[in-house]
Amino acid sequence: MCVIIAGGGIAGLSLGLTLHQIGVAFHIYEAAPELRPLGVGINLQPNAVRELFDLGLQDDLDAIGIRTRQLGFYSKTGGTIWEEPRGQAAGYSWPQYSIHRGELQMLLLRTLKERAGEDCITTGIEAVGFTTREEGASLHFRNGQSHDGEIIVAADGIHSAIRQQMYPNEGAPIWNQRILWRATSRARAWKGQAAMVMIGHDALRFVAYPITQPDAQGQSVINWIAEKHVDPQSTWNKEDWNRAADIGDFIGDFEGWQFDWADVPALIRKADRVFEYPMVDRDPLPRWTHGRVTLMGDAAHPTYPVGSNGASQAILDARSLGASFLRHGLSETTLSAYEEKMRPAATQIGKANRAGQGPDAVLQRVEDLCGGRFKKIEEIIPRAELEAHANRYKSVAGFGIDALNAAPSIIPELTRGV
Numbered sequence: 001m002c003v004i005i006a007g008g009g010i011a012g013l014s015l016g017l018t019l020h021q022i023g024v025a026f027h028i029y030e031a032a033p034e035l036r037p038l039g040v041g042i043n044l045q046p047n048a049v050r051e052l053f054d055l056g057l058q059d060d061l062d063a064i065g066i067r068t069r070q071l072g073f074y075s076k077t078g079g080t081i082w083e084e085p086r087g088q089a090a091g092y093s094w095p096q097y098s099i100h101r102g103e104l105q106m107l108l109l110r111t112l113k114e115r116a117g118e119d120c121i122t123t124g125i126e127a128v129g130f131t132t133r134e135e136g137a138s139l140h141f142r143n144g145q146s147h148d149g150e151i152i153v154a155a156d157g158i159h160s161a162i163r164q165q166m167y168p169n170e171g172a173p174i175w176n177q178r179i180l181w182r183a184t185s186r187a188r189a190w191k192g193q194a195a196m197v198m199i200g201h202d203a204l205r206f207v208a209y210p211i212t213q214p215d216a217q218g219q220s221v222i223n224w225i226a227e228k229h230v231d232p233q234s235t236w237n238k239e240d241w242n243r244a245a246d247i248g249d250f251i252g253d254f255e256g257w258q259f260d261w262a263d264v265p266a267l268i269r270k271a272d273r274v275f276e277y278p279m280v281d282r283d284p285l286p287r288w289t290h291g292r293v294t295l296m297g298d299a300a301h302p303t304y305p306v307g308s309n310g311a312s313q314a315i316l317d318a319r320s321l322g323a324s325f326l327r328h329g330l331s332e333t334t335l336s337a338y339e340e341k342m343r344p345a346a347t348q349i350g351k352a353n354r355a356g357q358g359p360d361a362v363l364q365r366v367e368d369l370c371g372g373r374f375k376k377i378e379e380i381i382p383r384a385e386l387e388a389h390a391n392r393y394k395s396v397a398g399f400g401i402d403a404l405n406a407a408p409s410i411i412p413e414l415t416r417g418v
């Protein structure tokens with residue numbers, strides 16, 4: 001008997017590594033026939049990086065990602081609104097990484113197979129539902145098979161089949177009338193080699209950051225996201241992380257976004273391939289746990305990709321579940337203790353992102369106050385207000401600097417086998 005995990009994304013693989021580290025048997029069932037390095041860039045916040053370091057992945061993360069040192073917000077005319085240090089430059093004991101999502105997933109998969117054995121994951125098998133009993137639970141698959149475990153954890157993403165069984169009337173994810181176009185281009189990084197920039201306002205926005213070290217010509221792989229608010233009457237394509245798009249659909253909106261430090265249309269034109277994704281989330285749930293089955297990662301709390309939280313929260317869920325297994329064993333109490341710890345914070349993050357209270361809210365405020373045109377930002381918004389806003393979101397998302405540095409490890413060192 002063991003813990004059965006549905007889904008081998010960032011959440012499921014992080015949970016597998018955590019359970020292996022604390023000596024709990026597990027098996028992962030993944031729907032994709034083969035895990036491939038899909039997606040574009042993401043960010044890992046220091047609270048999640050700490051957990052990956054505790055899993056012994058520090059050197060590997062340095063090999064595939066960038067230690068991000070700055071986050072900056074700029075108006076549509078290129079004016080600097082706010083720049084702040086990130087990661088260790090901000091005083092955290094752990095860095096923030098900008099990294100390719102697919103490469104992170106492959107790193108977690110490779111490490112898991114090395115540590116727990118090739119056969120700890122079965123691919124090409126799609127979970128469709130569950131049954132929970134007093135002493136265990138069964139995961140049911142589309143091919144008619146079922147597998148029993150003492151606990152089932154659903155890490156099967158935003159379209160979770162397990163969540164759908166728990167909440168059959170929930171329906172499709174909720175769209176906020178924004179489309180994201182995501183891609184990578186090889187170019188020289190803006191604002192230094194380790195800076196993330198957010199330009200524009202609510203209706204039209206551009207985010208860019210390097211995810212690799214520069215090559216001999218000083219060029220890095222730059223991850224970028226062009227975001228546009230579209231007519232509420234317009235139709236939208238169902239969310240699919242791999243849907244290809246054409247730059248002609250949006251580049252016209254960014255013509256003219258050429259500043260002395262950045263040329264947005266030129267970066268867009270250099271893209272390898274562009275993917276389109278509607279900005280969607282789901283309402284927070286009143287419960288993640290039903291008997292011996294619980295949800296984690298995007299299956300539990302899909303939110304807008306605006307505060308660099310999706311992958312970070314998935315990793316924290318995994319570690320919190322691990323800590324709960326250590327404390328309560330393979331029981332229902334384990335799952336309720338995990339949910340009690342993680343659900344309130346995830347709910348708050350989702351609500352803050354939805355209400356436009358993420359770190360990027362300052363962009364629209366400047367647009368409202370002066371149409372994005374100013375000589376000195378202090379004449380538009382007092383510095384103290386900018387600072388207070390930036391700090392508020394960090395503590396909502398659980399990465400306030402002093403609190404994180406002082407917090408004990410989620411999985412105590414003595415209980416880690418690896």
Ligand SMILES: Cc1cc2nc3c(=O)[nH]c(=O)nc-3n(C[C@H](O)[C@H](O)[C@H](O)COP(=O)(O)OP(=O)(O)OC[C@H]3O[C@@H](n4cnc5c(N)ncnc54)[C@H](O)[C@@H]3O)c2cc1C
Nearest residue numbers: 007009010011031038039040127156157241297298310311
């Ligand atoms: C292909 C892909 C590309 C992505 N690209 C980006 C990106 O570029 N930027 C970004 O911010 N976020 C991206 N994401 C989302 C991001 O990975 C998550 O928001 C975050 O990492 C939380 O991870 P998760 O493991 O909960 O969900 P996911 O990363 O979505 O992983 C869920 C996993 O479960 C599997 N699965 C789904 N249904 C079933 C089922 N019924 N049975 C078994 N397995 C199932 C999926 O194949 C997937 O491997 C992407 C997700 C995917 C799947």
